[in-house]
Amino acid sequence: MLTKLSNKTFTDISLVIIRVILGVIFIAHGYPKLFVFGISGFSSFLSGLGVxxxxLFAVIVTIAEFFGGIALILxxxxxWAAxxxxxxxIVATFLVKVKVGLIAPMDKPGVGAELDLALFAxxxxxxxxxPGSISVELGLLKKEIS
Structure with a gap:
């Protein structure tokens, strides 16, 4: 089955998978900043980190994560979103995660830098x-060219 897929088709499918999974993760990270804790709550968190x-950065990060995630999915x-x-x-890794290390210790699961670095990659x-050819972006470009 895989041998019948062209390199371009395999690349396009891979890019869709990466975009959708990455988009969902960032929407999940941006949602509470926007709708649960709010910009002011996130701003207080950033202030505590010395940012x-x-x-300003609470607004930028929240918009980047929530709406950037939506942009990636579509x-x-x-x-730009990427x-x-x-x-x-990178900022999250150096501000917060570098103190913890690459892999989270057993007593603090989920706080290591590994997820942030994977998302960065x-x-x-x-x-x-x-985005690959299976995207709204390239679909619109193809219509403009024709």
């Missing part, structure tokens, strides 16, 4: 290769 201009503005999300993950893949 300068926590109110395949629109994919490279760039913002890659920056988000996936965002870089979308940044490098774009």
């Amino acid at each position: 300068p201009l926590p109110g 395949g629109i503005f994919s490279r 760039l913002l999300l890659a920056i988000d993950m 996936c965002a870089l893949a979308i940044l490098a290769f774009g």
Whole structure:
């Protein structure tokens, strides 16, 4: 079965899978910042980390995660969303996760840097290769060209 798929088809399917999974994860991270804790709650968290201009960065990160996740799923503005999300993950890794280490200790599950670095790598893949041809973005471009 896999041998019958062309490299382009396999790449396009892989990019859709990466975009959708990455998008869902970032929506799940952005949703509570937007609708549960709110921008002010997230701003307080960032302030506690010593982030300068926590109110501004709370808005930027929340928009990048929630709406960037939606953009990735749809395949629109994919490279821009991926760039913002890659920056988000690098900053999160250096601000918070580097103190914990790569793998979370047994007494603090889920706080290691491994997830952030995996999300960073996936965002870089979308940044490098774009959304693939199975996307709204490239579908619109094809209509404009024809």
